[in-house]
Amino acid sequence: MFAFSDDANQPRRRPPVPSALRDLARPVVAAAARTLPVTQSLSSILPRGALRRGSVSVVSGSQGSGAISLALALAAEASAQGHWCGVVGISDPGATAMSEVGMDLRRVLFTPEPSKRWLEVTAELLDGVELLIVRVQAAVAFSAARRLSARARERRAALIIVTEHRQHWPLPADLGLSIRSSTWMGIGRGDGHLRSRRLELEVAARGEHLRLVSVWVPSQDGAILVAHGHGDA
Amino acid sequence: MVLWIRDARSKSNDVAALRIFAEALSIVRQRCPFVEPVRLGVMALPVRSVARFFGGELAVCDLLRDDLAELLEHHAMELHIGIADGLFAAVLAAGHEELVAAGETPLFLARQAIERLHRPEIAELCQRLGIRTLGAFAKLDEDRVLERFGLDAVHCHRVARGVEPELVGVRDPDIIKRLHLLEAPEIATTQVGFFGGTSARDERAQRIAIRLQSHFGASSVQVALDKPGRDPAERAIFDAFAAEQQTVLHDSAPWPARLPTPSPMTIFTRPRDIQLLDEFDQAIGIDGAGLLSATPAVYRDGGSRYVIAAWAGPWPVIGPWWRQQQRKNRLQILTSSGCAVLASHDGQGWQLVGRYD
Numbered sequence: 001m002f003a004f005s006d007d008a009n010q011p012r013r014r015p016p017v018p019s020a021l022r023d024l025a026r027p028v029v030a031a032a033a034r035t036l037p038v039t040q041s042l043s044s045i046l047p048r049g050a051l052r053r054g055s056v057s058v059v060s061g062s063q064g065s066g067a068i069s070l071a072l073a074l075a076a077e078a079s080a081q082g083h084w085c086g087v088v089g090i091s092d093p094g095a096t097a098m099s100e101v102g103m104d105l106r107r108v109l110f111t112p113e114p115s116k117r118w119l120e121v122t123a124e125l126l127d128g129v130e131l132l133i134v135r136v137q138a139a140v141a142f143s144a145a146r147r148l149s150a151r152a153r154e155r156r157a158a159l160i161i162v163t164e165h166r167q168h169w170p171l172p173a174d175l176g177l178s179i180r181s182s183t184w185m186g187i188g189r190g191d192g193h194l195r196s197r198r199l200e201l202e203v204a205a206r207g208e209h210l211r212l213v214s215v216w217v218p219s220q221d222g223a224i225l226v227a228h229g230h231g232d233a
Numbered sequence: 234m235v236l237w238i239r240d241a242r243s244k245s246n247d248v249a250a251l252r253i254f255a256e257a258l259s260i261v262r263q264r265c266p267f268v269e270p271v272r273l274g275v276m277a278l279p280v281r282s283v284a285r286f287f288g289g290e291l292a293v294c295d296l297l298r299d300d301l302a303e304l305l306e307h308h309a310m311e312l313h314i315g316i317a318d319g320l321f322a323a324v325l326a327a328g329h330e331e332l333v334a335a336g337e338t339p340l341f342l343a344r345q346a347i348e349r350l351h352r353p354e355i356a357e358l359c360q361r362l363g364i365r366t367l368g369a370f371a372k373l374d375e376d377r378v379l380e381r382f383g384l385d386a387v388h389c390h391r392v393a394r395g396v397e398p399e400l401v402g403v404r405d406p407d408i409i410k411r412l413h414l415l416e417a418p419e420i421a422t423t424q425v426g427f428f429g430g431t432s433a434r435d436e437r438a439q440r441i442a443i444r445l446q447s448h449f450g451a452s453s454v455q456v457a458l459d460k461p462g463r464d465p466a467e468r469a470i471f472d473a474f475a476a477e478q479q480t481v482l483h484d485s486a487p488w489p490a491r492l493p494t495p496s497p498m499t500i501f502t503r504p505r506d507i508q509l510l511d512e513f514d515q516a517i518g519i520d521g522a523g524l525l526s527a528t529p530a531v532y533r534d535g536g537s538r539y540v541i542a543a544w545a546g547p548w549p550v551i552g553p554w555w556r557q558q559q560r561k562n563r564l565q566i567l568t569s570s571g572c573a574v575l576a577s578h579d580g581q582g583w584q585l586v587g588r589y590d
Contacts, residue, residue: 064570
């Protein structure tokens with residue numbers, strides 16, 4: 001072991017590792033086993049550039065603000081690379097839109113209306129899929145959230161909660177994406193059509209400063225793009 | 234606006250002509266996603282919004298001529314472009330290479346020969362009565378037309394007056410089907426090893442799906458089958474998960490009159506009735522030319538009112554060829570709160586069919 005600790009000459013805190021060096025030093029193989037890939041453009045807003053297996057992410061935004069699209073965009077790359085996904089509680093899903101976002105629908109299990117038994121369904125599905133998107137309509141009980149987080153960690157699946165209010169998930173999340181505003185482009189008063197949507201996000205990753213970023217979901221050419229970061233909030 | 238590619242029509246049963254037409258369609262679609270095939274060699278597009286985007290109707294004509302020049306020159310074909318209100322008038326305008334100004338379509342129609350209706354019986358009777366133009370025909374009293382000529386003639390009469398935009402028979406009901414068949418070989422039909430059973434992952438997912446179904450019922454776990462279609466609601470079906478192999482059609486070809494992407498993330502399986510209103514709270518419908526009857530300001534969904542910030546359309550969505558009569562119009566609506574929805578007009582009223590979540 002290296003003794004960083006109690007040497008009086010050493011500064012108390014480790015200096016930050018330059019990002020270029022950090023990229024080089026990253027253990028590639030091990031990381032791939034611990035994470036699920038995300039679309040390159042979204043990876044820049046995630047801690048360590050990927051979705052960690054066993055983690056819980058909370059995507060929040062009011063109805064119609066793009067929260068579902070954003071959650072699916074997070075899952076798309078893993079889905080495209082052959083990982084199984086589950087989608088719970090999204091009634092009337094638009095399969096066309098999902099494949100446009102990049103989901104491979106051949107490996108998606110839908111449970112559109114789990115009603116009161118959503119907790120059991122979710123817990124079971126965590127056994128079978130590597131990525132699970134769950135839309136909750138009301139506050140989740142503390143005990144239920146604890147149980148699901150533990151199950152996700154144990155099964156090494158990434159759990160993505162989609163909700164209208166961040167408070168619906170009572171535990172701290174590994175990753176929180178809150179949609180602050182959503183702006184459609186391309187549509188006019190009687191002309192054009194919906195083309196792209198700019199989301200202003202608040203990114204709260206565990207152990208990191210809160211950040212504000214803009215992403216395009218979808219962008220002009222249908223892909224997901226990160227416009228620019230605003231730095232710390 | 235109607236584009237008529239001449240020569241393609243003369244060899245009407247030729248697959249090569251169909252192929253060239255399909256190619257021309259895809260070229261035009263890059264400028265305007267709402268172009269729709271009418272019959273072999275003839276395509277129609279709503280020119281108003283396109284013209285606004287490209288700077289006038291003439292500019293659109295020039296652009297499309299340039300886009301198509303190489304293809305048509307190569308096959309020694311000619312392009313005729315015409316603009317008028319309504320499909321029937323626009324097809325005639327293309328024959329004359331005429332750009333009929335807004336509101337002058339009735340005058341343009343009035344000058345056309347009665348034979349243009351392609352109803353020999355009516356034409357013959359009219360000739361005997363000394364009626365030679367659509368204008369003269371339009372002046373007849375509708376009741377008398379019904380009395381003398383029958384129901385179909387009333388329809389023709391309305392078209393001649395510009396009340397109805399489309400003459401039955403102008404469209405080839407099979408053209409979309411034929412284009413589909415043409416494109417069919419390019420669709421990759423993948424036999425998905427849903428559980429072709431090689432990977433441990435697939436087996437694990439299968440096991441859990443079956444377990445869930447045994448606990449919560451067969452329909453509790455569903456899979457999506459993406460199938461080509463013009464209507465977002467028609468384009469995917471959800472079905473109970475089944476462990477045997479599933480065929481998923483991958484939609485790589487652009488389908489005629491499909492809505493532009495992105496597609497709505499939520500498709501309501503039970504569409505809700507809404508009212509589209511103008512600033513004076515008057516209901517808005519679709520007029521004979523396929524346009525909104527007034528400028529939309531608000532839509533009412535149950536007890537809630539949503540202020541409309543922007544909208545696009547209406548775009549006609551032709552039903553499948555066996556349901557030609559069920560013409561629908563689609564309208565994208567963006568509310569002042571930034572929420573985008575898709576509405577549909579079926580001739581009776583408006584319904585909310587999807588939301589861009």
